[in-house]
Amino acid sequence: MLDICLLGTGGMMPLPQRWLTSLMARYNGTSILIDCGEGTQIAMKKKGWSPKPIDIICFTHYHADHIGGLPGMLLTMGNAERREPLLLIGPKGLAKVVSALCVIAPGLPFEIKCMELTEPVQSIPFDGFHIEAYKVQHNVLCYGYSIVVERTGKFDVSKAEKLNIPRNYWNRLQKGEIIETEEGAFTPDMVLGEPRKGLKVAYCTDTRPTESIVQAAAGADLFICEGMYGEPDKLQKAKEYKHMTFYEAAELARRAEVKELWLTHYSPSLIRPEDYIHGAQKIFPNVIAAKDGRSKDLLFED
């Protein structure tokens, strides 16, 4: 199960009734945060989640509304006596930015590891899932992220028997182990059927629509995409500031054939995003104007 919580839905600046856009995800004991603007740790606490066990924080880019909450979050983790290292992932310049921000968060009792993205599309493997980072198009270097949970095929008894795999290896092979023996190596694919559909959540914000987004979000169970402007006459503004309208986001969702689209990262001037959702629904029916704290538990299909 992949737990998802969109902690906030604001862009540019935090508002009394709208936290900045940030995504929290949990899978198989690993906690991932994407973006950490001012107030994200408060939004997290409001949902009853704690910053302490976060394993990975991904940053789309280094504007304050996406990273300004990092020093406070690190201090809160430190105050909670976290000792495990924390992995930060982001575009080039990450180590420099983090080191600058840490002047106001001295003496942390845990290690921070920085992984700077070097490729336009980069896959980072973890235990049972991978994070796919993909370059998007903002006024500074900016990436989107997908969290992709792989799923192996079902155990195939007839295949295992046909290949004469010793029965005492079956369980270990099913769990993904490669077993070296004197007769050669046994690999999991020898006992498993075709890989089954896993889970995918795609997240992108602070970007114009790009082909990289369509590719990265292709077939996603959930696509969380910026919709800075709902008013149809703001397309020019979206182009100028390198953001998107609701309708552009919906068009990306349609082309990527995702299951569901949540809009986020609203302009502070957009008081009631839901007023503009009908236009987006005409392009992609399964879209909502997400609100702070919207959660979903994504389950495997069968």
Place this chain on the structure above:
Amino acid sequence: MLDICLLGTGGMMPLPQRWLTSLMARYNGTSILIDCGEGTQIAMKKKGWSPKPIDIICFTHYHADHIGGLPGMLLTMGNAERREPLLLIGPKGLAKVVSALCVIAPGLPFEIKCMELTEPVQSIPFDGFHIEAYKVQHNVLCYGYSIVVERTGKFDVSKAEKLNIPRNYWNRLQKGEIIETEEGAFTPDMVLGEPRKGLKVAYCTDTRPTESIVQAAAGADLFICEGMYGEPDKLQKAKEYKHMTFYEAAELARRAEVKELWLTHYSPSLIRPEDYIHGAQKIFPNVIAAKDGRSKDLLFED
């Protein structure tokens, strides 16, 4: 009139129901902010005040819970098309810290001036008031601040007549102007009585009790002081982490003979500060456990 608003009362980390400690003050068209932790701009907006017209921000020290909200606040000012320069005041290292934080707030459309404090007690004059910075005792270099509004004496007709001050100069002299003429200079004191009592608000946080605080807060109309711990058995912890108990703050207020004490900067573990106020009231009766957003308009005595 000196408008005061204690925007938040939390220490260490922002909580869903408690913003970080920060003081907003307005006098005669000048807006002053003391400390700017994560979320301060949201607390300000909740009170209906805007960050845009802030003229001066004073920092007690450079831990994230006192300065982490600066980059976001600067961007919000910039987005509101502020063009006037902003004065920042703080302990040694200010320019370096601000420059580090500004990596996530690029392209601001206004100038930032940094004034680093160099003396243990330093008075900074403005139009009709001054800010007094005084060194306190934390685990890093830390200052408290008082905002002091001066008040001249009443216009004294008999004095002006006795000294033969020409009547056409009276109004200008009363307003503080020095008038140079061929017969010599006329100064405001020639038409004014004894200076009258002005207004003083003293603010200190993240410190052990010090003599400098007693002196700086002496006779203050309002003294806002940290009370990190209310539980009487936490004195040792207060000493270790260089903070104060409610009772130590009350003792400072008693010695400084202030009119009123507001406690603030509560430990996140202190859920209901008001539960411990009675002990502090035994030492200094006019003390309250302040809550977020507490405001007061201080008026001249007559």
